[in-house]
Structures are given as C-alpha cells and as structure tokens.
Amino acid sequence: MSTAAAATRFETKTIVYNDSITRWFTFASVGWGIVGMLVGAVIALQMAFWQANVSPYLTFGRLRPLHTNAVIFAFVGNMLFAGIYYSTQRLVKARLPSDLLAKIHFWGWQLIIVAAAITLPLGYTQGKEYAELEWPIDIAITIVWVVFAINFFWMLKNRTEKHLYVAVWFYIATIVTVAVLHIVNSMAVPVFALKSYSIYGGAKDALVQWWYGHNAVAFFLTTPILGIMYYFLPKAAGRPVYSYRLSIIHFWALIFVYIWAGPHHLLNTALPDWAQTLGMIFSLMLWAPSWGGMLNGLLTLRGAWDKVRADPVLKFFAAAVTFYGMATFEGPLLSIKSVNGLAHYTDWIVGHVHAGALGWNGLMAAGMFYFLVPRLYGTKLYSTRLANVHFYIGTFGILLYVVSMWVAGVTQGLMWRATDAGGGLQYPAFVETLLAIKPMYWMRLIGGSMYLIGMIVMAYNLVKTARAGKAVDGEATVTVEVNPARDVEWTEILFGRPVVFVTIVAGLVATMAVVNSEASIFMAAVVMVVAILGTIALRLTASGGERAWHRLLEGRALLFTVLTAIAVLVGGVAELVPTLLATPPDARAAANVQPYRALELEGRDVYLREGCYNCHSQMIRPMLFETKRYGDPSTLADSQYDHPFQWGSKRTGPDLAREGGKYPSLWHYRHMLDARSVSPGSNMPIYAALADSRVDLERTEAKLRAMRSIGVPYTPQEIAMAANDATAQAADIASELKKEGAEVDPRSDLVALIAYLQRLGTHAEPKITPPAPVSQTP
Amino acid sequence: MYRDLLAHSSLLVLPLIAMFLFIAVFIGVVVGALVRSRAEIDECAALPLADEDHHE
Numbered sequence: 066m067s068t069a070a071a072a073t074r075f076e077t078k079t080i081v082y083n084d085s086i087t088r089w090f091t092f093a094s095v096g097w098g099i100v101g102m103l104v105g106a107v108i109a110l111q112m113a114f115w116q117a118n119v120s121p122y123l124t125f126g127r128l129r130p131l132h133t134n135a136v137i138f139a140f141v142g143n144m145l146f147a148g149i150y151y152s153t154q155r156l157v158k159a160r161l162p163s164d165l166l167a168k169i170h171f172w173g174w175q176l177i178i179v180a181a182a183i184t185l186p187l188g189y190t191q192g193k194e195y196a197e198l199e200w201p202i203d204i205a206i207t208i209v210w211v212v213f214a215i216n217f218f219w220m221l222k223n224r225t226e227k228h229l230y231v232a233v234w235f236y237i238a239t240i241v242t243v244a245v246l247h248i249v250n251s252m253a254v255p256v257f258a259l260k261s262y263s264i265y266g267g268a269k270d271a272l273v274q275w276w277y278g279h280n281a282v283a284f285f286l287t288t289p290i291l292g293i294m295y296y297f298l299p300k301a302a303g304r305p306v307y308s309y310r311l312s313i314i315h316f317w318a319l320i321f322v323y324i325w326a327g328p329h330h331l332l333n334t335a336l337p338d339w340a341q342t343l344g345m346i347f348s349l350m351l352w353a354p355s356w357g358g359m360l361n362g363l364l365t366l367r368g369a370w371d372k373v374r375a376d377p378v379l380k381f382f383a384a385a386v387t388f389y390g391m392a393t394f395e396g397p398l399l400s401i402k403s404v405n406g407l408a409h410y411t412d413w414i415v416g417h418v419h420a421g422a423l424g425w426n427g428l429m430a431a432g433m434f435y436f437l438v439p440r441l442y443g444t445k446l447y448s449t450r451l452a453n454v455h456f457y458i459g460t461f462g463i464l465l466y467v468v469s470m471w472v473a474g475v476t477q478g479l480m481w482r483a484t485d486a487g488g489g490l491q492y493p494a495f496v497e498t499l500l501a502i503k504p505m506y507w508m509r510l511i512g513g514s515m516y517l518i519g520m521i522v523m524a525y526n527l528v529k530t531a532r533a534g535k536a537v538d539g540e541a542t543v544t545v546e547v548n549p550a551r552d553v554e555w556t557e558i559l560f561g562r563p564v565v566f567v568t569i570v571a572g573l574v575a576t577m578a579v580v581n582s583e584a585s586i587f588m589a590a591v592v593m594v595v596a597i598l599g600t601i602a603l604r605l606t607a608s609g610g611e612r613a614w615h616r617l618l619e620g621r622a623l624l625f626t627v628l629t630a631i632a633v634l635v636g637g638v639a640e641l642v643p644t645l646l647a648t649p650p651d652a653r654a655a656a657n658v659q660p661y662r663a664l665e666l667e668g669r670d671v672y673l674r675e676g677c678y679n680c681h682s683q684m685i686r687p688m689l690f691e692t693k694r695y696g697d698p699s700t701l702a703d704s705q706y707d708h709p710f711q712w713g714s715k716r717t718g719p720d721l722a723r724e725g726g727k728y729p730s731l732w733h734y735r736h737m738l739d740a741r742s743v744s745p746g747s748n749m750p751i752y753a754a755l756a757d758s759r760v761d762l763e764r765t766e767a768k769l770r771a772m773r774s775i776g777v778p779y780t781p782q783e784i785a786m787a788a789n790d791a792t793a794q795a796a797d798i799a800s801e802l803k804k805e806g807a808e809v810d811p812r813s814d815l816v817a818l819i820a821y822l823q824r825l826g827t828h829a830e831p832k833i834t835p836p837a838p839v840s841q842t843p
Numbered sequence: 844m845y846r847d848l849l850a851h852s853s854l855l856v857l858p859l860i861a862m863f864l865f866i867a868v869f870i871g872v873v874v875g876a877l878v879r880s881r882a883e884i885d886e887c888a889a890l891p892l893a894d895e896d897h898h899e
C-alpha cells in the first residue's frame with residue numbers, strides 16, 4: 066500500500082517482508098545440521114572403532130563425503146540462505162520479488178540434499194573432495210543457484226534504499242564466485258546417468274579442484290557468513306560496526322586475495338613450484354584482511370560486553386568471531402611450506418577445518434537462529450538457560466575436538482618423519498602411527514558428540530519458541546522519491562578518476578616488471594609511493610559536495626557486481642590459465658606412460674566408489690622420510706591420465722602412489738577381506754563384499770571412449786577390445802590367486818581393484834633424451 | 844625469484860600483472876576509505892540499525 070506523503074516528489078510505502086522463506090531455511094538448516102553432525106559422529110566412531118563400519122553402504126569412505134556435503138551445503142547452505150534473505154530485504158528495504166522463485170530455491174535445494182544423501186552411500190561419486198556429486202546433481206545445483214541469483218538481484222533492482230551496505234557486498238561476491246567455482250570445477254564428460262569423468266586430469270585437475278575446494282571455504286563458508294556478521298552483530302549489539310572504513314578494505318582485500326590461495330593445499334607436491342609459491346604467498350597475505358574482519362567484529366562489541374554476558378546471541382557471535390580469528394591465523398600458518406611439510410595429510414588439518422566449521426560457521430549459525438526465531442514468531446526465546454547450556458557444551462566440545470586433532474596431527478607428522486640413528490625410519494610400519502593416535506580419535510568422538518548434543522538442545526529450544534508464538538512477517542515503512550533525479554551515469558563511475566589512475570599505475574608497473582626485470586622492483590616501490598600520494602591528491606582536490614567514488618559505486622548494484630566478478634576472476638584466470646594451457650615438460654618426456662588397461666580403469670572406479678581417497682593419498686612428496694617409506698617422489702607424469710586426480714588430502718592409511726608390485730596380489734586379497742589379517746591394528750573397513758559384486762564389462766568400452774574424448778590416448782582398437790582385455794587380465798589375477806590358495810571370481814570388483822592397485826606407480830620411467838653431443842670439430 | 848616463475852611459459856606473466864593490479868587497487872581502496880568523510884561513513888554504518896520491524 067502507499068499513500069502520498071508529499072505532493073510532488075515523495076511517498077510512503079509499507080513493505081511486508083517475505084519471512085516465510087527465512088523460517089523454512091532456518092529450520093531446514095537446524096534439521097540437516099543435526100543429520101550431518103550425527104553422520105560426523107558415526108564416522109568419528111568408525112575411525113576409533115572399525116567394527117562400526119556395519120554395512121558396505123555405510124563405510125567410512127562413503128559416509129565421510131556425506132558428512133562433509135551435509136554440513137557444508139545442507140547445514141551452512143540453508144543457514145546462509147536464511148540469513149541472506151532476512152537481512153537483504155531489510156537492508157535494501159524491498160520485499161523478495163518472487164515468492165515462487167523463493168519456493169523453487171528452497172525445495173530445489175532440499176531435493177539436491179536428499180539426492181546427495183541417497184547417491185553418496187550408494188557409491189555414486191566423482192571422487193573429488195567437496196565436489197563428489199554426480200553430473201545431474203551438479204546441473205541441478207547450477208539451476209537452483211541461478212534461481213537464487215535472479216531473485217536476489219531482482220530484489221536489489223527493486224530496492225528503496227539506494228546504498229548497498231557492506232553485508233550485501235559479501236552476498237554479491239558469494240553468489241558470483243560460487244557460480245564460477247562450481248561450473249569450472251564440475252566440468253565433466255558424462256558416461257552414464259550417474260557416472261562421469263572430470264575433463265581435467267592429474268595436476269590440472271588438482272589445481273582446479275583445490276582452487277574450487279579452497280574457495281568453497283572462502284566464498285561459501287566465509288564471505289556470506291561475514292555478511293551475516295556485518296548485519297546481525299551490530300543489530301544484536303545495538304551499535305554500528307566498529308569501523309565501516311575497515312569493512313571496505315576488508316571486503317576488497319579478502320575477495321581479491323582469497324581466490325589465489327588454493328594451491329596451499331598442494332604444497333610440496335608435483336604441482337609446479339610457481340603455483341605453490343603463489344598459493345603460499347597469497348595465503349600469508351590473507352592474515353591481514355581476515356584479522357581486519359575479525360577485529361572489526363569483536364570491536365563492535367566494545368562497551369557492550371555487559372550485554373554479551375546476558376545475551377546468548379551475542380555470546381555465540383563473540384565466540385564465533387574469535388574462532389574465525391583462530392582459524393584464519395592457523396590457515397596461513399599451515400600454508401608456510403615447512404609447516405605444511407609437517408601438517409599436511411595429518412589430522413591437524415581436520416582440526417583446523419573443524420575450528421572453522423564448528424567454531425566459526427556453527428556458532429554464527431546458532432547466534433543467528435537465536436536472534437531470528439523469536440522475531441520470526443513474535444515471541445521471546447523459550448529458554449535462555451538452555452541456550453547458555455548449548456553455548457557451553459558446544460564450545461567445550463569444539464575445543465576438545467580441535468585439541469585432540471592438533472595432538473593427533475603433530476604426533477602423526479613427527480612419527481612419519483622420525484628416523485633412527487642409522488638413518489632409517491623409526492616407525493616403518495604405518496599402522497604404528499595410527500595406533501599412537503587412537504586415544505585422540507576417542508577424544509574427538511566425545512568432543513564432536515558434545516557439539517551434536519548442543520545442536521539438539523538448540524533445536525528443542527527453537528521449536529518450543531516457534532510453538533509459543535505465531536509466524537509473523539516483518540514490515541517497514543519507507544519514504545521514497547516518486548521521480549528520482551537522474552542518477553550518475555555508470556560510465557562516470559567505471560571511468561572515474563580512481564579507476565583510470567589505478568589502471569595506469571598497474572599497467573606501468575606490470576610493463577616494467579616484464580620489460581625491465583632488474584629495475585622493476587625498485588621502480589614498483591617508487592610508483593606505489595607516487596600512487597598513494599596521487600590518490601590522496603585526487604581526493605583532496607575533489608569538490609566539497611562531491612561524493613566519494615566508492616560511495617557512488619555502493620549505490621550501483623550491477624556495476625558493483627561486475628567489478629566484484631572482475632576482482633575474483635583476475636586471480637582465477639591468472640592462476641589457472643597457465644597451468645591449464647601448458648603441457649608439463651616432464652609429461653611430454655614421459656610419452657611412454659601408458660593409460661590404464663581396461664580392468665585397471667574399472668578397478669579405479671571401484672577405488673573412487675569406495676572413497677579410498679578419504680584415507681589414502683597418491684602423492685609422494687620429495688622429502689627423505691617420504692621417499693624412504695613410499696618410494697620415488699611423484700611426478701606430473703604419474704597422474705597425467707588420472708581423471709579425476711587422486712592425490713588425496715589425508716592419510717589415515719599409507720600413500721599408494723607406488724603401491725603396485727609392493728605386495729603380492731594375495732596380500733591385497735587378504736587385506737580387503739580383513740585388513741587386520743595382514744596389518745594388525747588397522748582401522749580399515751572390511752571390503753569382503755567386493756568379492757561378491759561384479760564389474761559390468763558391457764560398460765567398459767564406453768568408459769574408455771569417454772576417457773579418449775578428454776585426451777587419454779586410447780586407440781580405437783583398445784576401446785573395441787576393452788572387455789576382452791579386462792577379462793584376460795582378470796583371469797590372470799584370479800589364476801595367480803588360485804595358485805596361492807585363494808578362490809575369487811575373476812569378474813569381481815575385488816579383482817579389478819587389485820589390478821588397479823598393482824598398477825599404481827609401475828609405469829616405465831620417463832625416457833630422457835640425452836643432449837646431442839657437442840661437436841668437437843675445430 | 845620471478846625469473847623462475849617466468850621460466851617455462853610466457854603465460855606466467857599473468858599472475859605478476861594480476862598481483863600489481865591488486866596492489867594498485869588495494870592502495871586505492873585504503874586511501875579512498877581513509878579519506879572519506881566521517882558523516883558519510885557514519886550514515887553507511889548505521890544502515891542495519893535503521894530497519895525497525897513491526898510484527899503483527
């Protein structure tokens with residue numbers, strides 16, 4: 066409704082917000098959060114007590130992706146949608162334009178989660194961490210995300226508040242970047258309805274995957290939550306953010322820097338050094354904006370600490386921001402190559418991730434829910450005491466979890482590298498290092514379970530609160546201009562003085578760096594000083610009534626989105642393109658590396674299906690203790706035909722990059738039937754069911770054809786004869802096992818898996834062409 | 844060090860250019876934020892506090 070408030074230029078409008086969608090996403094988040102964390106507790110139990118792997122469909126390798134997907138995309142995903150819809154409507158003073166799109170968004174997202182919950186335990190996976198879902202689900206995610214984006218940007222278009230608050234910038238960055246990340250990383254060639262292969266292979270796949278994986282943390286688990294922090298924390302504290310200036314710097318620095326840091330997940334691997342160095346440097350640079358944001362959040366509470374004592378909402382926010390500070394201190398620390406050498410593949414990383422997910426995301430979610438639900442139902446929180454109980458057991462649970470993983474991780478790292486007086490490995494049997502940290506696995510289970518109990522307490526409290534009240538939608542009365550004056554042209558902003566100035570400076574410095582290598586560093590410093598003085602001069606010479614360039618930008622949603630996309634894409638393009646377009650020199654030299662034989666490829670698919678990468682890496686780092694334990698360092702050539710790559714990120718079991726030929730096939734057979742029979746103390750699930758399941762050789766030809774389409778050099782003859790070759794290789798392995806006294810069906814998944822494991826790292830060494838002899842002719 | 848970065852591919856100049864672009868933008872943003880007027884900043888910062896909801 067609207068009434069004329071001023072005859073010519075202004076009118077008042079009452080806006081009724083769509084808060085139903087916030088209610089739905091809120092309770093979906095709480096429900097899925099409990100499910101995801103329950104699965105987390107189950108897999109924590111499986112790590113400590115292997116007998117908890119009760120079914121072939123519910124083994125650790127299949128459930129861990131379910132846990133990560135449920136917590137990231139179901140719990141945090143639903144939470145961030147709730148927060149974004151609630152806060153953006155109020156910040157831009159506009160109702161969500163389409164209730165239908167909002168419903169499609171909600172139900173579409175829940176269907177995707179259900180699809181994940183069904184397909185992952187059934188073993189349908191792309192084998193890429195945090196991107197396991199198969200291609201039809203990936204397409205559904207894209208569609209639902211686009212629906213969300215349309216509704217969001219449509220709302221911005223309809224806004225009655227001209228200025229876009231900093232929280233909305235973070236939401237814009239989230240929507241744009243997640244779309245780019247998801248589409249680029251999910252590029253795959255479908256083979257069947259629920260089977261596909263990544264179009265990237267080996268190191269290229271590794272770089273793209275961790276560019277995605279890291280930035281899923283950045284732009285799905287961090288930037289939207291920061292936006293939520295910038296809205297809900299001041300709102301709950303009843304005071305503006307500590308420094309709006311700092312929030313501007315925080316935003317641009319974070320989105321520009323974050324996108325580069327992905328390769329810190331691949332330090333000391335076969336990834337080219339330049340990419341590793343970039344990843345490390347930009348990770349270290351992240352310290353500044355992350356801590357800037359963290360301090361901005363905490364300092365917003367200055368003078369309001371008495372409220373923090375009494376209000377559970379602020380208590381959760383304060384603890385969450387503190388955990389954000391801890392996690393973002395630890396992240397760059399772990400990105401230093403030498404620290405990473407100790408920590409990578411250990412449980413330290415698991416602890417780091419959970420400090421972020423449980424501490425930062427989880428506590429922010431709880432604070433937001435305790436703030437929202439009473440308002441969404443027009444009542445008071447059912448029990449402040451229960452909220453306090455949740456806070457204390459949740460926080461203690463996280464600390465128990467994180468500390469146990471720190472201890473486990475450092476112990477693992479030190480034991481893996483320990484050498485005796487003779488220079489040999491002090492703990493040559495990998496399982497020794499696992500047994501040493503078993504108590505920490507139990508401690509983790511206790512900590513994680515406490516956090517889960519806290520979530521259940523919250524769910525009870527929120528449901529009781531909702532039942533005590535009645536669903537109400539918020540409203541606001543705004544005064545808007547009927548015929549607003551002509552706005553500043555977008556060209557005036559895009560080609561404004563600061564942009565032109567920055568472009569000239571950056572162009573000059575970059576040109577100098579390329580053309581004059583010796584002088585560039587010195588000259589860069591000089592030009593930067595000139596740039597700073599120039600920017601100040603530009604500002605000082607601006608006329609008094611002139612609004613700052615950035616203030617103008619904050620009023621232009623489309624332009625802001627475009628510049629945000631550019632800031633993000635610059636990093637992505639500059640980092641990915643050189644690797645994606647380049648052919649690694651040693652891969653060219655290793656032209657004699659052959660693709661997997663048909664049965665080996667089938668065995669590899671079994672490896673992916675069972676989620677073996679969740680516990681085993683395939684990347685031997687060039688460190689003495691690694692090469693002593695596993696063999697020669699991995700090369701780019703080793704995995705060049707691996708679609709997807711399987712370098713892994715955690716070692717609960719040993720690295721398998723050069724597993725082929727290390728043990729006889731009988732050892733693998735017995736290991737799969739019960740790992741304890743050959744490796745006492747192992748916590749690996751029993752895979753006896755693989756002896757009963759069959760490889761479908763009718764599909765093998767199509768798989769080889771798909772691989773050929775993405776660059777794996779199978780010949781037409783190899784493709785045509787795929788089933789025959791697989792049958793012949795399987796018969797050889799089964800025959801070998803029979804001689805050792807083990808009867809196994811040659812068509813079984815187990816034989817295919819053994820074929821794959823026996824192939825790993827066994828290809829012929831690269832042929833190094835000796836340099837041409839130097840002519841001795843005088 | 845950047846000689847090593849550029850050793851294998853001319854495309855590797857891209858990260859270098861992007862880094863300088865970042866530094867230039869960063870300086871621009873920092874200075875721009877610092878010299879903005881207090882009144883303007885306070886107005887922006889107060890936005891979340893301005894919305895008063897009326898529940899029915």
